[in-house]
Amino acid sequence: MNERRKEVLQMLAAGKITADEAERLIAALEKDREAPVGASAANSETQVKAKPKYLRVVVDAGGDSEIGHAFGGSKHGPTKVNIRVPMQLLRAGVKLASLIPPQAQVYVNDALREKGLTVDLSQLKPENLEELIDGLSDMTVDVVDKDAKVAVFCE
Amino acid sequence: MIPLLAFIRVQARARLSRKLKPLPAANIRLWIPLFLLWLLLLPFMVVIVPLMIVVCLVVRINPFRALAFFWQVFAGLRGTNIEVNDGNAAVVVRIF
Numbered sequence: 339m340n341e342r343r344k345e346v347l348q349m350l351a352a353g354k355i356t357a358d359e360a361e362r363l364i365a366a367l368e369k370d371r372e373a374p375v376g377a378s379a380a381n382s383e384t385q386v387k388a389k390p391k392y393l394r395v396v397v398d399a400g401g402d403s404e405i406g407h408a409f410g411g412s413k414h415g416p417t418k419v420n421i422r423v424p425m426q427l428l429r430a431g432v433k434l435a436s437l438i439p440p441q442a443q444v445y446v447n448d449a450l451r452e453k454g455l456t457v458d459l460s461q462l463k464p465e466n467l468e469e470l471i472d473g474l475s476d477m478t479v480d481v482v483d484k485d486a487k488v489a490v491f492c493e
Numbered sequence: 494m495i496p497l498l499a500f501i502r503v504q505a506r507a508r509l510s511r512k513l514k515p516l517p518a519a520n521i522r523l524w525i526p527l528f529l530l531w532l533l534l535l536p537f538m539v540v541i542v543p544l545m546i547v548v549c550l551v552v553r554i555n556p557f558r559a560l561a562f563f564w565q566v567f568a569g570l571r572g573t574n575i576e577v578n579d580g581n582a583a584v585v586v587r588i589f
Contacts, residue, residue, distance in 0.1 A: 391572070416579075416580055417577075417578070418578040418579075419577050420576040420577075422573065422575075423573060424569050424571065424572040424573060426569035426571075427569030427570060427573065430562060430565035431566060431569075433562045434566055439554070
């Protein structure tokens, strides 16, 4: 039994306090015990829901690997790339993409498709932006190859 | 807030090759006070902004929206960090 609760009961047994007072004191003690648990739960919730500030791309590739060459690597040694892009820049970039006239969007979409990216820029709208950013915060991409490691994540 | 400072570091090992032209080692560290650059570019904005507004009107885009989005891209650059190292050369770009 809790020490404080014991004390309250002893006071009640000794006749120092009435039954009502004892009940109120015990209720107050219960509240005190529950409050820190609730506070920590709220903290953990805010930590989980904290919006990421940066998108990170980390590449550690051998000089001869395909990924190493893609990042401009040479035979002199392993290629290491560490990029941190602010989420605010991504947000602004998506908003800017929404300004591209529809005629130009067709050309951009075609050019992206040629590069193997099937993205429809007309579907990128500022209204859906927060949803996209929220989706990115849950995203982690880890590519582990024998010669290379690529990690894309938000922090 | 717009970026106020940029840091650029370029490190390159010396190239001691018989076939290729030998190159000396390089270690460049640059702190660029961007706020001074913006102050220098400010007079040009008097010319650039009206020109941009005209272009936006020609392509039927709200010029104020376009300016706001460009400003956001500009402000979003703060915190960017790019580090590339290929064993022979290393480049670091940081924007504060």
